[in-house]
Amino acid sequence: MEPRDGLPDETVVRSVLGGDAEAYGLLVERYRARLFGLAFHLCGDYDTAADLAQDTLVTAYECLDRIKDPRTFAGWVAAILRNKFRNLARANPAPTVSLDQMVAAGFDPPNPDTGPAVAEQELRQAVECVWSLPEIYREVLLLRYSEDLSYKQIAEFLGLPVTTVTMRLTYARRLVIKKAKESGLL
């Protein structure tokens, strides 16, 4: 691991403001997955999510000098993405999500160790389960698995207390199990 990886957001932001454009790469690596996760949660479409995450990171770079407190970069960049989505959503209604769409857009299910036929059916139902969840639960679930984020990182990104994030994750999983039982998965 490069020593720079451990630098706090604040230091990296100051470096970028100081003219070190390359340092912004650290922030991109750090936030691309959770921005993508949040964008996917909002729009339900990989293509749009990728565009949103990308635009957000570019806008954040261009407007980095407007950030009031570099320590709050996580929340700041999430707010940019939400604003961008809000502008986008006025024109395009959110599409419905299905496994086929996801696969067509590049979804690659990790560790399909339960056998291809079963896995596909199960994944198909899992997609339905996840996307039938209320937004607040789906949001934390998607962020949790966008990369291996800790409760604290999710909380900072969403501007929520850590306990709320923990609770929402538990409820989200409880609802997934409930839906799975209803659909005959369990």
Add this chain to the structure above:
Amino acid sequence: MIFHPSTKKVSRYLDGVLSEATTRSFEAHLAKCPACRRKVEVLRSAARVCCPPKQRLEAVSQNVMARVGQADSLSYEKRWNTDAPILAEIRSVEGTVFIRNAANEKSIEAFPGCALRQGDRLEPVGGGSVAVEGENGVACLVTETADVSSLYQGAAQASRGGAGISWAAIRKQLGARSVLASSAVALTVVAVAVIVVFDPFIREQWNYQAAYLPNQRHTPEMALPSNGTVSGGLEMMYDPTNGTVSGGDIWRVKDGGAPRLAPIISCIPDIIISDADQKSADRNLFIFENALNLDELVRDDTAASLLKWSFVEPTPRGGVGWLLGSTVAVSESTTKASPSTAASKSPAPTPKTAPSASTTEKRLVIYTAQFSILVGSVADSMKDLLQKIEKWNGYVQTADLQRVTFRVPAANFNRVVEEVSQLGVVTNKQVQAQDVTRQYMDLQLRIEVAETSRKRLLALLEEADKTEDLLKIENEIRRLTEEIERLKGELRTVADQVVYSTIAVDLTAKAAEAKPARPRGGRSYFAWINQIGAEHVIRTF
């Protein structure tokens, strides 16, 4: 009966936040409970469909960095519009610094927790040169480092070291302020501090390695010696040929050639050091937060020299670009008195009376004088005076029957004052000399800086394509233009006052000196009161 774990526990298990023992018992339960195993599998399936595809994320990174690379030509001005409190920040401090008080031989570690790393010793990092200055015990090792990873390593280490280390903290720890303020304090630093400074303006990093040698008193020499060196914890060079003071603390600027000092162009509240070749340019600036207040340096009345500092505080957020500016004027006074005191002692000061030719040639002084004179005939004297004003190449500013204010070339001031004194009996005489060198140079520099900013903005205006940016830049240009005009007006006024001295003369007739005697018997000065017989009424009381 089997107790199945709660969904909360399952959830925590999936997030890996259960304790080791609980995880073990949970997994033992999973091994024998197909229902719970299935539950976990379903949740893992749900997790899988939440994972973003990796190639998509890679594409996001690549696209963003490509666009960032294109946007890398963002102007410095844009970057300057930042709330970051310091523009050039000290990124790291490595090494162990001890401060030893010579009086009680006690040493304290300046940055506990920030231990000296192996390999980080007195040797310059990555080569470089060593410069040891004079006898004040300050050695300065100037090194270059282009190794960004070591820079960040240092930063990481500094952040591990606990509390944030700022320049102010270093200054405080090193006790430099105390050392400078009072020669009685003998603090010596026995170790080395490696300070990495990042200059955002030219996007380079320099390592400065400063060693304070042990058992040396860091006492500043307050006298301004003939060779013009002001040394001490804060090192400066005085150049008598142009009256500037350059330098600043232990810093050197290395710009490819030999290390050299850079002039301080503003000192309060921050020290701003610019490249020696570009005094007022906006490049190569260092801004140190809460840096030393240089006023403390000049608080030594026993010295045969008088250092005068002037400054213009940089606008904290002056729109596009910072307005920086200051000048440093140095004058020597053999009488140990300030110029104004000297002027009051000498009724007709001229530049010739000033102590040092090298500095006084540049002094800008506004001379003014006021006289009250008793004359035999006001009209004759006034006529005489007006003729003389013409002879002195002066001109009348205001005049009435008894009073005249006129202006004469400053070169004639001394002669004029003498001749005016001979007009009659001088009952009041005030001669004032106001030194405006500092003010004048301030104005000049502020104009220069503002014009530089305006030029830069004009260049930006041509490049800007967004309406919002255009408006912002135009507003800023308008503001700068107004400011430049105002400053130029002030400069003209000051210059005019310096070139022409102002003299006010109040003429009074000698005969008018005798005041009318107070009327006796309760009679009033006013004739009409006497006529109505009011004194009779007054007497009855």
